[in-house]
Amino acid sequence: MPAIFARSADAVVRQAAVGVVVAVGLLVVGWYYYALPSYTRVGYAPEQPVPFSHELHAGKLGMDCAYCHQSVYESPHATVPTARVCMNCHNPKMANVKGNSPLLAPIRTSYDTGQPVEWKRIHKLPEYAYFNHAVHVNKGVSCISCHGPINEMKVVYHHQPLTMGWCLKCHTDPHEHLRPVHEVTNLKWAPPDGKTAREIGASIATDLQIKAPMNCQGCHR
Ligand code: HEC
Ligand code: HEC
Ligand code: HEC
Ligand code: HEC
Ligand code: HEC
Numbered sequence: 001m002p003a004i005f006a007r008s009a010d011a012v013v014r015q016a017a018v019g020v021v022v023a024v025g026l027l028v029v030g031w032y033y034y035a036l037p038s039y040t041r042v043g044y045a046p047e048q049p050v051p052f053s054h055e056l057h058a059g060k061l062g063m064d065c066a067y068c069h070q071s072v073y074e075s076p077h078a079t080v081p082t083a084r085v086c087m088n089c090h091n092p093k094m095a096n097v098k099g100n101s102p103l104l105a106p107i108r109t110s111y112d113t114g115q116p117v118e119w120k121r122i123h124k125l126p127e128y129a130y131f132n133h134a135v136h137v138n139k140g141v142s143c144i145s146c147h148g149p150i151n152e153m154k155v156v157y158h159h160q161p162l163t164m165g166w167c168l169k170c171h172t173d174p175h176e177h178l179r180p181v182h183e184v185t186n187l188k189w190a191p192p193d194g195k196t197a198r199e200i201g202a203s204i205a206t207d208l209q210i211k212a213p214m215n216c217q218g219c220h221r
């Protein structure tokens with residue numbers, strides 16, 4: 001029996017099969033690309049040169065954020081501490097908390113040479129967007145609103161999207177996110193009994209005459 005359709009049908013099936021393989025391949029590549037942390041941002045947690053734990057230092061030991069991120073109240077940038085700050089405790093010749101730990105070798109080298117530790121930057125806005133830490137923190141917006149529960153993180157990860165829509169969502173209605181200014185670095189703060197965060201926020205907004213910009217020039221200068 002001659003196979004009437006055999007050859008051409010074979011070709012069609014083969015082409016279809018190749019098509020499916022290519023399509024699946026593209027899907028997989030596309031999925032990886034969009035799911036990459038550096039692309040989605042949220043969840044991005046690069047490996048750091050020293051395994052510094054916020055959960056230990058800011059959580060268990062209860063160190064204030066401003067002990068290490070000193071400029072948050074005065075400057076647009078929060079800055080990451082120099083090795084000198086770590087050496088207040090980890091200096092083998094002084095306080096000597098784990099002073100000879102191999103995990104702290106890059107800190108000791110940086111302290112001796114003055115070369116900064118190469119911490120990987122986690123949160124970064126594009127150059128065309130203007131952001132200022134001091135303004136937010138001094139109006140009672142806590143670190144937790146924008147960075148999440150850092151005091152519970154063994155490794156810092158990108159918690160919020162930091163997109164324009166995300167900024168605007170709070171600017172339209174910030175009351176939920178305002179607290180007494182001296183509580184901004186207390187990530188465990190909760191409104192006192194009988195009050196909601198929104199009620200506290202509303203009265204702070206009146207006291208401090210809060211008005212967050214919604215105009216383009218406010219954030220694109
Ligand atoms: C003992 C010093 C120390 C204390 C206290 C501390 N930090 Fe940090 N912080 C660091 C160091 C070092 C890094 C860089 C390494 C890393 O990302 O873990 C950092 C990184 C960060 C980052 C990520 C920076 C980036 O690259 O985008 C955020 C956000 C942050 N800290 C917030 C906080 C908050 C909020 C608190 C208080 C709850 C706090 N830190 C307390 C030392 C400290
Ligand atoms: C106020 C004191 C203090 C400061 C300042 C401090 N730490 Fe620590 N750190 C500690 C204590 C306490 C421990 C826990 C020691 C232990 O487990 O016995 C610790 C543990 C560590 C460890 C784990 C070491 C090991 O071998 O287990 C690392 C890594 C570390 N700190 C990094 C840093 C870095 C980086 C800085 C500066 C950004 C810093 N620390 C600043 C007190 C401090
Ligand atoms: C209103 C949101 C917001 C609040 C509140 C906030 N941050 Fe940030 N933080 C950001 C953004 C946005 C960036 C990225 C800034 C950039 O790229 O210019 C950032 C970056 C950082 C960095 C990296 C260094 C830098 O300045 O770019 C550190 C460290 C940091 N924040 C710590 C803190 C600490 C500590 C607090 C609380 C005292 C805090 N932040 C409160 C939004 C916020
Ligand atoms: C959780 C709430 C919240 C988030 C999120 C937030 N902001 Fe704000 N923003 C405020 C408040 C509150 C003010 C203070 C307004 C005032 O001073 O009256 C403010 C003020 C500002 C100002 C005006 C002050 C200045 O520096 O000139 C700019 C610009 C600004 N925010 C940019 C941003 C950008 C960019 C983002 C996103 C990356 C952002 N904000 C995210 C609450 C927020
Ligand atoms: C509260 C601060 C804020 C205001 C107000 C604001 N922007 Fe933005 N805008 C941002 C931030 C932050 C980014 C960066 C977002 C990112 O990296 O995902 C951005 C990004 C953009 C982009 C790049 C595309 C995108 O969406 O990421 C454009 C275009 C833009 N803004 C236009 C505008 C225009 C037009 C206005 C006025 C109608 C405006 N923005 C008002 C904060 C703001």
